Amino acid sequence: MPSQSANIERETIAMPMGSLETRRGFGLPPDLLAKARRRATYLSLLVAVLFLLALLVMELIMRESGINRTLIRIVCLTVGGLSIVYHILTRIRHLSHSVVLYAGLVFEVAFCAVISIGVPWFTFSNFGYVPHVTWASCIIILYPLIIPSPPLATLLTALAAAATSPFGRFILDATGTAPAVLEDYIGACISPTLAVALALFGSRIIYGLNVDLTRARxxxxxxxxxxxxxxxxxxxxxxxxxxxxxxxxxxxxxxxxxxxxxxxxxxxxxxxxxxxxxxxxxxxxxxxxxxxxxxxxxxxxxxxxxLLDGLDLQTLVRDFGPQPAARVVRILGQVCHSLADAHAQGMIHRDIKPANIFTCRKGLDADFVKVLDFGLVKSTRSLPVDGSLLTGTHTLVGTPAYMAPETIRDGQAGSAADIYSVGCVAYWLLTGQAVFEAETTMDLLVQHASSEPTPPSARTEMTIPAQLEGVVLACLAKQPADRPQSAAELAAQLEGSVAETWDPVQATEWWELHRPVRSSG
Structure with missing residues (x-):
């Protein structure tokens, strides 16, 4: 799944997955469920390793003791096998988080059943007594602390797991392996009952913290x-x-x-x-x-x-290189549509750059463009008297690599400044390089204010039609009057600058190849 950029100014918004799990299942958001699932993955692997190691150690220690190790082998191998099976389940991606975590509750009960039957059987067969306390009680207490679950689910699971202790005693009694009286059954219930109470108490605290976090969001x-x-x-x-x-x-x-x-x-x-x-x-x-x-x-x-499914133009070029001229024209035409609307309402974006332009899937449309981050928008109907576009402690507004010369020189930013920035974006899409590059921000600003750009065709092996290159260089003119005079005019010039087109079929094929839709859950 594509992730949001670490820089909040880049509205890189990801495709939703598991969207309704907050309303069902464990009642927690998918990211908390995912963390619980990862803990279940690690826990199941750890249990499998520990029991298989325990089997190896006991084989070495008890080799000369004369103790019958058959039962303990069965216990270790069964628990190890169950753990491996559950570990595999946690790694199956198409299973939802809730399904995996509910399977974990079944694993907890099965784990306790094996311990509650096998360990007393082994102990009585070799030492002549049945312990009233087994590791099942520890499992009942610890499991909900490691993998939180709703209190009701915890209670039902803990009761089922606790019932395996007297059930194991009953199995030994019914098979004649270890006869039991009423006191033995009572003893087999005391520790698990206490464990159930502690498990429920711990679950309310741990799960409650997760719920509080969810509400706080x-x-x-x-x-x-x-x-x-x-x-x-x-x-x-x-x-x-x-x-x-x-x-x-x-x-x-x-x-x-x-x-x-x-x-x-x-x-x-x-x-x-x-x-x-x-x-x-x-x-x-x-x-x-x-x-x-x-x-x-x-x-x-x-x-x-x-919420959008796609990627910004910065990421597009970084991951897939310079783009075909026809695709660039299609993308920029949609950017111009957004800017034409903003300019008609007297608003200048002032921060047009690849990171603020998002190409995405929108319904059946591929390469549907969205312009983001209007945080630096300026109304031409309410310019300050001195025309300054400085904020805070005299810091220029915008991104230096995409800033128009007039903005740098005297702080003036009209619709032509956005046109210049679109030219910089076009340059990036066509070449994979910025118009100007410098070691310091000041040097970069000086180049935008006074240096003529190198034609994009000279900085890439991609084919760039001469007419399209001319439009891009016109956008990068130092004087606003020498640029296209509106976003609509720029869109018209772009449309006639290439012979080929980037049609919906090509766009869909590109997305299917490079960014296929992933199933949710």
Whole structure:
């Protein structure tokens, strides 16, 4: 499954898996269930190794003792075999977490049954007495502490496991191996009964902590399921609506991030609010859709976006190299559609870059583009008097490798600045390289402000049509007036710049080959 980038500014949102497990089964989010499943994997392997090692050690120690080792061999091999079988189950990927964990409860009962019958039988056969306490009691207590389960499931499992102790005593009595009286049955019940009580107590604490964590993740009507990425200011989570069968990506900013002074905290909150409001006002299908936003009782600001299945353009080129010209044109045309809508509403994105453009599967459409992260959006209808685009302590807004010359020189950012950034993105897609490269940020800014770019065809072995190269270089013109004058104009120029097309069939074939849909669960 694709994962959310570690940088929160890159809205790399992953394909959902196991989406409804928070509403059924163990009642925990998939990421907590996955952790419990991993513990079950390790535990089953550990038990198998320990019992097989115990068998080897006892074979060596008891070789000259004259003790009948047949029963202990059966016990060790049976427990080892059960553990290996369960370990294999935990590794079968198409089995859901809940199924695997419920199978673990069956494994616990079977484990206790083997111990409760085999160990007393071995002890009586060789030493003439039946122990009232076996390792089954320890298993009953420890299992729910290692692998949490709902209290009711823990209680029923513990009772079944505890019943194996008097049942084992009954087997010995019924077969005439070790006759028993009422006191023997009572003795066989005392330790397991205490173990059941301790198991239930421990389960309520451990499982309760997991439930509290799950509740703490709720943002409005959304339940946090899986952390997709973490950045300096907050986190992005995969989430599920508690009433609707819809998953989403929730971007949050934690209260401790705001402990930086009142003015700075206000600036951070204003940016998140601006991003939410700007995103909500956009109508282009190629702008990420906003579902909700708000502030929790604990002071956590959040907003909820659509969850996408795909990858950003930074990752696309990094993993698969420069892209065919026809595909680049199709992608950029959709970016222009989003920007045309934003510009028509008087908004400038100001941070167009590969990491903020996402190509994905959307229904039956492949290579459906979404423009993300409108956190630096600026309204041309409310520019400051001095035209400055500086924030905080005089820090330029945007990403240096994709910043327009006029933004660098005097802080002016109109729609032409977004056009320049689109040209930088096109350059990256076609060549796998940035327009300019430098050792320091200042040198990079100077090059964008004053240096002419090398034609992309000179920096790649990929075929780039001359007309497309001309459009890209026009976008990278130093003067805004020399660039395409609108996103719609740029889209039209791009459309006529290549002879071939990247049709839906090609797009679907690429996704099936490189990013096939994985089954959930």
């Amino acid at each position: 709720r943002m409005g009507s959304y339940q946090m399921i899986e952390l997709l990425g973490r950045g300096a200011m907050g986190e992005v989570w995969r989430a599920s609506h508690r009433l609707l069968a819809r998953e989403a990506a929730v971007k949050i900013i934690k209260p401790d991030v705001l402990e930086v002074g009142e003015s700075e905290a206000r600036r951070i909150l204003q940016r998140f609010e601006r991003e939410a409001q700007a995103t909500a006002s956009l109508e282009s299908p190629h702008s990420v859709q906003l579902y909700d936003f708000g502030i929790t009782d604990s002071g956590t600001f959040y907003y909820v976006m659509e």
